[in-house]
Amino acid sequence: MNEQDFLAAYDPRDYPAVAVTVDVVALTIREGALHLLLIRRAAPPYAGHWALPGGFVRPDEDLAAGARRELAEETGLGGERLRRVHLEQLATYGGPDRDPRMRVVSVAHLAFAPDLPDPIADTDAEDALWLPVTALTSRQLAFDHGRIIDDGLERARSKLEYTPLATRFLDPEFTITELRAVYETVWGHPLHAGNFHRKVLSVPGFVESTGASTERGGARGGPRAKLYRAGDARLLHPALLRPAREETVR
Amino acid sequence: MNEQDFLAAYDPRDYPAVAVTVDVVALTIREGALHLLLIRRAAPPYAGHWALPGGFVRPDEDLAAGARRELAEETGLGGERLRRVHLEQLATYGGPDRDPRMRVVSVAHLAFAPDLPDPIADTDAEDALWLPVTALTSRQLAFDHGRIIDDGLERARSKLEYTPLATRFLDPEFTITELRAVYETVWGHPLHAGNFHRKVLSVPGFVESTGASTERGGARGGPRAKLYRAGDARLLHPALLRPAREETVR
DNA sequence: CTAAGTTGTTCTCAGATTGAGTTATTCTCA
DNA sequence: TGAGAATAACTCAATCTGAGAACAACTTAG
Numbered sequence: 001m002n003e004q005d006f007l008a009a010y011d012p013r014d015y016p017a018v019a020v021t022v023d024v025v026a027l028t029i030r031e032g033a034l035h036l037l038l039i040r041r042a043a044p045p046y047a048g049h050w051a052l053p054g055g056f057v058r059p060d061e062d063l064a065a066g067a068r069r070e071l072a073e074e075t076g077l078g079g080e081r082l083r084r085v086h087l088e089q090l091a092t093y094g095g096p097d098r099d100p101r102m103r104v105v106s107v108a109h110l111a112f113a114p115d116l117p118d119p120i121a122d123t124d125a126e127d128a129l130w131l132p133v134t135a136l137t138s139r140q141l142a143f144d145h146g147r148i149i150d151d152g153l154e155r156a157r158s159k160l161e162y163t164p165l166a167t168r169f170l171d172p173e174f175t176i177t178e179l180r181a182v183y184e185t186v187w188g189h190p191l192h193a194g195n196f197h198r199k200v201l202s203v204p205g206f207v208e209s210t211g212a213s214t215e216r217g218g219a220r221g222g223p224r225a226k227l228y229r230a231g232d233a234r235l236l237h238p239a240l241l242r243p244a245r246e247e248t249v250r
Numbered sequence: 251m252n253e254q255d256f257l258a259a260y261d262p263r264d265y266p267a268v269a270v271t272v273d274v275v276a277l278t279i280r281e282g283a284l285h286l287l288l289i290r291r292a293a294p295p296y297a298g299h300w301a302l303p304g305g306f307v308r309p310d311e312d313l314a315a316g317a318r319r320e321l322a323e324e325t326g327l328g329g330e331r332l333r334r335v336h337l338e339q340l341a342t343y344g345g346p347d348r349d350p351r352m353r354v355v356s357v358a359h360l361a362f363a364p365d366l367p368d369p370i371a372d373t374d375a376e377d378a379l380w381l382p383v384t385a386l387t388s389r390q391l392a393f394d395h396g397r398i399i400d401d402g403l404e405r406a407r408s409k410l411e412y413t414p415l416a417t418r419f420l421d422p423e424f425t426i427t428e429l430r431a432v433y434e435t436v437w438g439h440p441l442h443a444g445n446f447h448r449k450v451l452s453v454p455g456f457v458e459s460t461g462a463s464t465e466r467g468g469a470r471g472g473p474r475a476k477l478y479r480a481g482d483a484r485l486l487h488p489a490l491l492r493p494a495r496e497e498t499v500r
Numbered sequence: 501c502t503a504a505g506t507t508g509t510t511c512t513c514a515g516a517t518t519g520a521g522t523t524a525t526t527c528t529c530a
Numbered sequence: 531t532g533a534g535a536a537t538a539a540c541t542c543a544a545t546c547t548g549a550g551a552a553c554a555a556c557t558t559a560g
Contacts, residue, residue, distance in 0.1 A: 016309045020268045020344065020355050059266045059353065063344040092342040092357045094270065094313040103309065105270050105355065107342045177508070195548065197509065202546095221557035222507025237494050238546090244487050427537075445519065447538065452517095466527085472536025473526035488517085 018103045022066040023054030025152030026111040029169050033132045039125035046142035067109035076120045086112040086168040108148045112168040162239040167230040175225035205233025268353045272316040273304030275402030276361040279419050283382045289375035296392035317359035326370045336362040336418040358398045362418040412489040414456050417480040425475035455483025
C-alpha cells in the first residue's frame, strides 16, 4: 500500500473520540494584587461553577491561536493590546475522567497581561471577572481547573526568575519601581529596592532607558523616576532568583 | 435542562474529529554520548522515516501512563527498571497540518533513563535504536519530530540546572565524577572537576553519601571514588547554572 | 510657603559564592 | 617499579549578594 492509497482508506472514526480544548490561565495585576480571569459557566457540566476561559479548538486553528481567540472573546480585546499579551503553553491535562461528557484533553495556556478592562460575559458564560488569586478557593472551580491554576501560578513565579516577562504585566514604558512591584506581587514578598535596582540594570538586555522620566513623583512624594522599556533579551543572564524559602527540612 | 439530561443528550460525534497521541523524547547516555530513542516507521505516513516512539492514547489511560507504555513497548523494559526512568510532560504540538491523515494533537514527553538495552522493534516499527544526538539531521525525521527533539534537548539542558534529575541518567549509586560526566555530556562542554565537586556537595539534598567506595579506581588510574545516591531534594537551591554562552550580541 | 514625610537612586561594606589553579594521595597500567 | 591519571581537599582573587545608609527630589498637610 503506498502513502496515497493509505490516506484514501483512512477513516478517522476508527479512532476513539477525543475532544481537544484550550484553557487559559490569564494573569494581570490590578491595584497591586495578582488577578486571574475566570468565567462562571452557563451550561452543564459544572453549570454555575467558576472556570477558566477556554473552549474547543477549531479545525483550522493552531493551539496557540485558539488560546488567543478564547482570551480575546472573554476580554473583548483585539489588535495591538491583544498582541501585547504574553501567551505560552502551560501543560496538557488529559486524565480519562476529567470531563463527564467524554474524553477531553485540555491544552492549558498561561497569559501575562497589563491591566485590562473588565471582561465581557459571552454566550458560554453567565459571568466573567478578574478575581484576586488570594480569593481563590479551589472547591468552587469546575473540572480540574484548581490544579491548572496552581500549576500556572507556580510557572508564573518561576518565569519571572529567568525571563524578562515581568515587563508584560506593565505598559510599554515603566519605572524600575513598577517592575519591582510586579515581582513583589507575583512572588508575594517584598524585595530590597536598592539591590533590585542594581540587579535589573546589570542584567544585559533586561531593560533599556527611554531617556525620559515620569511627569510627577510618586503619589506620596519622591523624585520623578526614570522610564525604561523592555530590552531584547529573551532570557535573564544571570537570573533574578527568588529568595530561598525557609527550609522546611532542617 | 439538568446535568443528567444534558449528559444523556450529548453526542461526542458532534465535535470535530481529533486524535491524541503521546510521543516520547527518551534520552540516555551511552559511551559518554547523549543518545535518543528513535524508531523507523513501518507504515505510512512517513513510512521509512525515523520518528519518536509514540502512539494513540488509549481510552482509559492517563497521558503520562500512555507515554510510559509507549516507552516500555519500545525498550522492552518493565518493572523496577522502567519505574526508575524519569518521565515528564514536555509540550503539546497541535498544528492543523502536522499529520496528513487528520488532526493529530501530540502530547510530547521527555524521559531520562540510565543506560538501557538496545530497543526492540515492535509492530509499528521497522527498526528501533539509540541514536547519538550528534548524528541527528532533522531532515530525515517524520512529522515535526525534529522540532520536538530540539525542544526536548533544550529542556533537558535546563532541567539539569535546577533539578537533581541528572542522577536519573545513572544507576542508583554513582560517583561525583560520573555525575559530572552527565552534565558535561548533556551541556556539551567540560566542567571544572574541583568546583563541581564542591558545588554538588554543598547543595542541600542533591546527593547523600552511601559510605561506600568503588571497588576499583578509574579505568586509567586514580583512587577509589566515594559513592553517593540521589538525595531527597526536588529542586536545587542554589542551582547549578550553565556557564554563560559567549555573548552573540556585544 | 514651609515642614515633614516619602521615594528613586546611588553608595558602602561585610559575607558568601565563583572560577581557576594547586596539592597530596591513591590507584592503574605498562 | 615508575609514569600518568583521577579523587578530593585546599587556596586565593574576583565577583556577586544582602543589608543598610545617604541624599536629593518630590509630595502633601498645615
